[in-house]
Amino acid sequence: MNGSGSYDIIGTVNVIVGWKGNVYEYGKNFGEMRSIDLANSKLTGKIPDEICCLIELKTLNLSGNMLTGMIPQNIGQLEQLESLDLSRNRLFGSLPASMVALHFLSFLDLSYNELSGRIPTSTQIQSFVSDRFIGNLGLCGPPLIEKCPQDVTSSTNHRKNYQEDGDEFWKCLYIGTGLGFIVGFWGVCGTLMLNRSWRHAYFLLMINLKDWLYVTIVVHTTRLKKMFHN
Structure with a gap:
């Protein structure tokens, strides 16, 4: 054998093997051979x-x-x-x-x-x-x-599934937001349209709120003018 060992065949039974500076002869113990080159x-x-x-x-x-x-x-x-x-x-x-x-x-x-x-x-x-x-x-x-074909396919499927999950999330969010707005809007407006006393109370509240905002703005504006003049 080259490099680490050498071999010679003797007849059909014995094999002589050189391994790391030592020589071994194998007959029936051929299964113990350590190097084949x-x-x-x-x-x-x-x-x-x-x-x-x-x-x-x-x-x-x-x-x-x-x-x-x-x-x-x-x-x-x-x-x-x-x-x-x-x-x-x-x-x-x-x-x-x-x-x-x-x-x-x-x-x-x-x-x-x-x-x-x-x-x-x-x-x-x-x-x-x-x-x-x-x-x-x-x-x-x-x-x-x-990369192995199955790895590429797996990676592509993972990205596709991730994208589909993201699209599904946004779709559900938009639908939920739209339904929430519709239910809330018509819940308030429908109640005001069907109940006269509530409708009057609502409009009165809006008028009072407008007056309060107007008065508040005028008062604060007047105070600011006085501060600048002083």
Whole structure:
């Protein structure tokens, strides 16, 4: 393996793996393998689901091949995985929801595939820069700036509902104000029109109020003139 390790196949049973300066030989305990680096190896076909059984795996690099198909749905079983590089292949489909279980992941590169759909939400996945997801025209959601269609629709519906609620409020307010004015106006005027004694009392009150206002204005005006003359 390149970088952190190397591998050699012996016959069909034993595998020798170098990991962080140590050499490990796996026979029946092949499931304990910790690193696989097959980058730029001209691999084709799909990633086998059985790879998710290597629960001790810490590094998986399959970049720069011609792999197709979907990322195994159970990849979240590789809970010890620290580095995952599947870039520059032809992988398609959505990212497995189980990826949120990769809590120890410190390196992730899924760029330049044909992946689509929403990027699963987790503190770990969203911590990577958007460059690790570019080249997948169908991917959306953080850390990419592209919003998912359902998010755009939800936001539009929210604004539409908010506007409709506001329009409904003002409509009710105008109707209520109009009805209140009509009821109040005709309540007073209707009573005065139907009851002669009340009508006379009302007009007498208006006359007295007019006289009171007139007298008050004259008195205050006279006082102000005297103050200025003095």
